[in-house]
Amino acid sequence: MLDILRRIIQEVNSANDLQHALDIIVERVRVNVGVDVASVYLTDPENNQHVLMATQGFRKDAIGKVRLNQGEGLVGMVVTREEPVNLDDAPSHPNYQFIVETGEQPYHGFLGVPIIQHGKVLGVLVVRQRVSRKFDDEEEAFLVTLAAQLAGAITHAGASGEIARLLEATDEVSVTLKGLPGAPGVAIGQAMVVYPLANLDAIPDRKAADIETEIRTFNEAVDAVQDDLRDYANRMSGSLPAEELALFDALVMMLGSDSIVGETVERIQAGNWAPGALRATIAEHVQVFEAMEDAYLRERASDIRDLGRRILTHMQSDRPPSRTAYIRTILVGEDISVGQLAEVPAGMLVGIVSASGSSSSHVAILAQSMGVSAVMGVADLPVNRLEGQTMIADGYRGDVYVNPSMLVRKEFLRLQAEESALTEGLKKIAAQPSQTPDGVSMPLYLNTGLVFSDIESPVYSQGDGVGLYRTEIPFLMREQFPGENEQLRLYRKTLEAFAPRPVTLRTLDVGGDKMLSYFPVKEDNPFLGWRGIRISLDHPEIFLTQLRAMLRASVGLDNLTILLPMISTVSELDMAMTFISKAMLELVDEGEEVHRPPVGIMIEVPSAVYQVKALASRVDYFSIGTNDLTQYLLAVDRNNTRVASLYQSLHPSVLQAIKQVVDEAHRLGKPVSVCGEMAGDPAAVLALLGLGVDSLSMSASSLPRIKWVIRSFARSEAQELLAQALEMEDPRAIRELYNGVLEQGGLGGLVRAGN
Ligand code: PEP
Ligand code: MG
Numbered sequence: 001m002l003d004i005l006r007r008i009i010q011e012v013n014s015a016n017d018l019q020h021a022l023d024i025i026v027e028r029v030r031v032n033v034g035v036d037v038a039s040v041y042l043t044d045p046e047n048n049q050h051v052l053m054a055t056q057g058f059r060k061d062a063i064g065k066v067r068l069n070q071g072e073g074l075v076g077m078v079v080t081r082e083e084p085v086n087l088d089d090a091p092s093h094p095n096y097q098f099i100v101e102t103g104e105q106p107y108h109g110f111l112g113v114p115i116i117q118h119g120k121v122l123g124v125l126v127v128r129q130r131v132s133r134k135f136d137d138e139e140e141a142f143l144v145t146l147a148a149q150l151a152g153a154i155t156h157a158g159a160s161g162e163i164a165r166l167l168e169a170t171d172e173v174s175v176t177l178k179g180l181p182g183a184p185g186v187a188i189g190q191a192m193v194v195y196p197l198a199n200l201d202a203i204p205d206r207k208a209a210d211i212e213t214e215i216r217t218f219n220e221a222v223d224a225v226q227d228d229l230r231d232y233a234n235r236m237s238g239s240l241p242a243e244e245l246a247l248f249d250a251l252v253m254m255l256g257s258d259s260i261v262g263e264t265v266e267r268i269q270a271g272n273w274a275p276g277a278l279r280a281t282i283a284e285h286v287q288v289f290e291a292m293e294d295a296y297l298r299e300r301a302s303d304i305r306d307l308g309r310r311i312l313t314h315m316q317s318d319r320p321p322s323r324t325a326y327i328r329t330i331l332v333g334e335d336i337s338v339g340q341l342a343e344v345p346a347g348m349l350v351g352i353v354s355a356s357g358s359s360s361s362h363v364a365i366l367a368q369s370m371g372v373s374a375v376m377g378v379a380d381l382p383v384n385r386l387e388g389q390t391m392i393a394d395g396y397r398g399d400v401y402v403n404p405s406m407l408v409r410k411e412f413l414r415l416q417a418e419e420s421a422l423t424e425g426l427k428k429i430a431a432q433p434s435q436t437p438d439g440v441s442m443p444l445y446l447n448t449g450l451v452f453s454d455i456e457s458p459v460y461s462q463g464d465g466v467g468l469y470r471t472e473i474p475f476l477m478r479e480q481f482p483g484e485n486e487q488l489r490l491y492r493k494t495l496e497a498f499a500p501r502p503v504t505l506r507t508l509d510v511g512g513d514k515m516l517s518y519f520p521v522k523e524d525n526p527f528l529g530w531r532g533i534r535i536s537l538d539h540p541e542i543f544l545t546q547l548r549a550m551l552r553a554s555v556g557l558d559n560l561t562i563l564l565p566m567i568s569t570v571s572e573l574d575m576a577m578t579f580i581s582k583a584m585l586e587l588v589d590e591g592e593e594v595h596r597p598p599v600g601i602m603i604e605v606p607s608a609v610y611q612v613k614a615l616a617s618r619v620d621y622f623s624i625g626t627n628d629l630t631q632y633l634l635a636v637d638r639n640n641t642r643v644a645s646l647y648q649s650l651h652p653s654v655l656q657a658i659k660q661v662v663d664e665a666h667r668l669g670k671p672v673s674v675c676g677e678m679a680g681d682p683a684a685v686l687a688l689l690g691l692g693v694d695s696l697s698m699s700a701s702s703l704p705r706i707k708w709v710i711r712s713f714a715r716s717e718a719q720e721l722l723a724q725a726l727e728m729e730d731p732r733a734i735r736e737l738y739n740g741v742l743e744q745g746g747l748g749g750l751v752r753a754g755n
Contacts, residue, residue, distance in 0.1 A: 001142055004032050009149050018157035022054035025125070025150060030056040033139055035127040037107065040115075041068070041075050042123040042154065050075050050124065057128070058102040066099055073097035078112035078124045084144065085112045088134040109133030113143040117151035118379075125150065155380045174408065177381060177400040180644050182359050182374030183367035184701065186416050187351025187393040188409065189328030191386040191402075194340045198312040200305070205276040208268055215265055218274040221314035222261055226252050228310065251307060260285060260307070275312055282308035303479060306517070325349075330391045334383055336363050341370075351393035353400050355381040358647065360627040360638040360677050361513065366473065367395075368680070368699035369448055375400050377641030426704035430462050434707050438714035442689065444707060445504070445697035447675060448494075449473030462704070465501035467697020468563065468623070468675040469494060471546065472510050480518050481542060487549035491560075499557045504623070504697075505550050506602070507536055507543065507576075509565035513639050527637065532566025537575050547583035551594045560597040563623055568605040570614050577618060604628035604676075609657045612664040622665050623697070626676025626684075630654050648731035649678045650738070655687060655726060662692045673697055682709045682747065683738035689715055690722030712745050 008028045015021035022040045029038040037057030041050040044067070052058070052066035071080050077095045078085050090096050090110035098106070109129030115122045125147045127135070208214045229252050254260065260281055267277030282304055289301035325344045330351035333340065341349065341363065352367050352374035359376060367374040373395030381400075392401040392412050401408055434444045445467025474490055475482065482490070495503050510516055511531030523529040536543040547562070554560035564576050580599060587594045603609060604625030612622070626649055631638040633654055636647045648654070658674075665672045671694040678684040680702030686709065688696065698706060721741060725734045 001032075001138060004028075005142060005145055008032075008146065012149055012153060015153070018153060019054070021150070021153045025146060026054045026056040029125070029127060029143070029146065033127055033135075033142065035109070036130045037126075037128040039126045039128075040123060040150070041126065043079070043121060050079060052102070053123070055102070062099075062102045066102060068097075073099070074110055074112055075124050075126060078114050078126075079121045082114055082116065082121060084114070084140055085110070086135050086140060087111075088132045090128070105130065109135065111135040111140065111143060113140070113147045115147045115151045115154060117155045122151055122154045152380075156382055174405050175402045177378050177402065179353070179375040179378035179381075179398045179400060180358050180641065181395055181398040182352065182354070182357070182361075182364035182376035183372060183395045185351075185371070185373030185395045186412050186419065187328070187330055187373040187391075187395070188412055188416070189330040189350045189391060189393075190326040191332045191353070191389045191391050192325055192329045192344065193383050193387045194331060194333040194336060194343065195313065195383075198309055198316055200279050200282060200308045200312050203275045203279045203312065205280075206273045208271055208273040211268060211271075214268045214274040214277075217315055218264060218268065218278065218311070219261075221274075221311045222255055224314045225307065225310045226255050229255075251303060254303070254307060260304075275315060278308060278311055278315075306479065326388075330393055332381070332383055332386050332391075334381070341366060351375075351391070351395070353378055353381065353391065353393050355379065355383065356641060357639050358641065358644045360631075360647070365447070365677070365699065366449070368701050369446075371701045377644055379641060423704070426708060429707055429711060430704065432707075432711065434464070434710050436689070436710055436713060436715050436718075438716055440689075440715045442710045443695040444703055444710070445502075445673070445675075445695060446703065447680075447697050447699050463498075463501070463700070464695075465498055465559070466494065466503040467673055467695065469503060469505045470509065471505055472508050472514050472516075475508060475510065475516060476514060481516075481545075484545045484549045484552075487546060488552050491550055491553035495553050495557050495559055499559045502559050502561050504561040504563050504600070505553075506563040506565055507533070507546055507550075509533075511535055527631070533564055533572055533576060534566065537572060537579075540579065543576075543579055544583055544586075547580055548587060551583055551587055551597070552592060554595070554597060555593050558595055558597075561620075562597050562599045564599070564601045565625070566605060566628075567601045567603075567615070568607045570611060570618075573601060573615060573618055600673075602628075602675075603661050604632070606632050606657065609661055612661055613668065616665055616668040616670045619670070621671045621673065622661060623673040623675045624658060624661060624693070626654065626658075626674060626678040629657060629676065630678075633657060648735075649676075649681070649684055650687060650725075650734040651731040652726070652729060652734070655691070655722075655734070658688070658691050658693070659726075666692065671695070680706060682706065682742055683735055685709050686713060686718055686738045686741065687722060687725060687734075689713065690718035690720075690725075708747065709742070712747060713741075 008025070011024050012021045015024055026038040026040060037055065039055040039058060040053050042053045044051050048070045049067040052063055055063060068076050070076060074085060074090060074093065074095050087093055087110045089108050091106045091108065107128035107130055109132060112124050112126045114124055125143055127143065233249065264277045264281045267280055268274055272280070285304045286301045289304060325348045327348060328350045329344050329348045330353055331340065331344060331349060332353045334355045335357070336352060336354045349372055351372060352363065354363065354376050355378050357363060357376040361376060364374045364376050373393050375393045375395055375398050378400055386402065389402050390404065392404050392408065434442050436442065443464040445465050446463040447468040447470070448466055449470035491505060509532045510519070511521060511529060512527045515521065521530055550560060550562060562580065564573065567573050577599070584594055584596060598620040600621040600623050601615060601619050602625040603622050605628070608615060627638055630647060630649045630651070634646060634648070634651060636643050638647060662672050673695040674688055674693050675697035678688065679696035680698035682705055685696065685706055689710065696706060721737065725737055728734050728737070
């Protein structure tokens with residue numbers, strides 16, 4: 001039975017469309033379970049009916065015509081009970097219903113199994129036997145397993161509109177997909193699908209079936225990659241510095257030279273298939289470059305690897321990844337990388353729809369700072385079928401509308417208009433101070449990490465400085481570690497743009513979900529692994545280079561603050577401080593006019609919450625990273641869609657932890673800032689105001705609304721609310737409390753479905 005099951009599942013998974021998958025199931029089930037009839041009914045949610053969609057044994061013309069109302073017949077009973085119904089004499093059951101259209105005779109043996117996904121009954125898989133038959137446990141288990149497989153295929157088809165097409169037999173179908181709010185705003189545009197690059201190392205050797213075809217496929221892929229690279233360089237020419245652009249020319253040249261192409265063709269001619277031949281050639285070249293003395297040339301190994309992956313991606317897909325951006329592009333993908341954001345020319349990106357991640361994923365955070373709406377964690381996103389489709393991404397509610405009707409489009413255009421009116425209203429308070437009605441000043445800083453275009457944005461004149469510059473973002477957008485001078489230029493630009501306002505540069509925080517392609521780390525548990533300061537301390541050459549660049553960037557401006565991420569123990573902080581002193585001494589020796597900047601640490605690991613006293617004596621201030629603190633306190637992966645509803649930043653434990661940090665730090669005379677997403681969430685800001693934090697740092701797009709909150713509520717009022725919140729046990733009740741207060745204060749428009 002197991003073997004049969006495996007074969008059927010394989011067939012179902014490779015079926016081109018849902019109807020085909022259903023037909024395979026009923027045919028194989030009839031033969032393998034040895035029954036007279038096998039059928040699948042699907043739920044039509046519009047009409048609340050169960051519709052016969054595939055059958056072996058009943059008359060084919062009944063397909064689509066037999067429609068049972070909710071709870072009707074034995075099929076309806078399976079749906080209602082949400083469990084298998086196994087009867088040896090169906091006609092004697094009170095729910096039995098005779099259906100003429102199927103050509104049904106009184107079948108006695110009946111086994112119906114619900115098809116369930118995420119707690120929703122999508123349909124029923126039914127087998128029937130003319131004579132009396134009680135199906136045994138193994139047969140029941142067999143059908144339950146198949147039904148679970150079918151549930152995946154059906155959900156996928158539902159997401160792509162196929163079910164609606166099957167049920168309604170129409171072509172123009174609107175589909176709504178559910179995800180999580182990622183970045184606020186409503187985007188209306190066209191889907192540009194991006195795919196992850198293929199994994200070259202996993203390719204095995206295989207005998208080429210037809211050498212000429214393999215060579216042709218390979219050459220076509222090489223041409224396509226060259227076109228992509230030229231295209232990419234053209235698009236980025238306005239927003240990338242010349243030295244970055246030169247990289248694309250270098251890659252195109254590498255492909256133009258004979259070595260990679262020629263050697264791969266030779267390997268194919270010797271009998272290997274194209275992907276295997278490519279893997280071997282790339283591996284050989286990578287080895288040669290990695291063994292080179294010159295550091296620059298050594299780094300070219302990663303370019304070669306990247307080229308290999310790009311060629312393989314083209315060879316593996318019938319439809320190579322699209323590089324077409326639309327005037328209003330919504331980037332769609334299984335897992336969109338920060339680098340892929342850069343593939344859309346400036347000004348054309350309006351939205352992001354990702355199958356994975358949540359509002360605290362880095363792509364979402366970046367989207368927030370770019371003012372681009374994002375919907376994350378859209379389970380069963382049928383990426384392969386979305387290229388070019390019209391879409392609406394509602395980043396407030398986490399909804400995605402594919403091919404929306406005129407009515408829906410109109411409604412969202414109206415919403416967009418309302419939104420810009422709100423933005424206009426917010427602009428009016430831009431020049432006013434961030435101060436509560438009872439006179440408490442709450443400086444509002446910006447979170448950023450972008451290298452180009454955003455620095456000129458007018459929104460940057462609003463903040464009181466930069467509270468968190470994520471230096472890993474420029475690192476992520478490169479093909480190799482940036483050197484000291486390159487980093488110096490980058491940091492200097494930011495420090496200059498904001499001077500005399502302070503700029504907090506956080507040292508490299510890679511690891512976890514921020515992996516550098518040129519510094520791969522493979523771990524089973526990356527969020528608990530080699531991350532943030534742990535990597536910096538293990539790599540003095542990277543850490544010192546970065547510290548030197550930061551210190552040099554501040555010469556003459558003196559508006560730098562250094563922030564250390566992921567401190568979990570005092571000795572890490574001591575070591576980091578030693579490196580800062582070392583970098584200072586080196587630079588002083590070299591005659592640079594450097595001054596020791598204020599240094600702070602992120603409180604984002606629970607252990608740090610309990611060591612504030614020891615840490616406070618070593619630093620100038622604390623910045624609470626509520627994104628990681630929430631994930632580590634609640635043991636909820638911040639990027640895992642499945643547990644996203646458990647990721648609640650207004651959880652009583654999170655509030656208690658922040659309270660403990662603020663109270664203890666204030667007792668010791670050290671200020672506390674919050675730079676996680678909570679600082680940009682209006683309801684959470686009310687809580688933070690009550691908790692007594694001294695400043696907030698958030699993405700530019702959140703800043704105006706947060707200022708509105710600060711200007712609307714007295715700290716004393718926030719403290720009273722906090723006392724109530726701290727008495728509560730349920731995070732949802734706490735959020736409701738704060739949302740209610742925002743609404744009463746006339747700030748209902750700011751209430752969001754956040755966690
Ligand atoms: C945080 O963890 O809250 C934070 C601000 O850092 P990041 O989101 O970059 O991990
Ligand atoms: Mg963090």
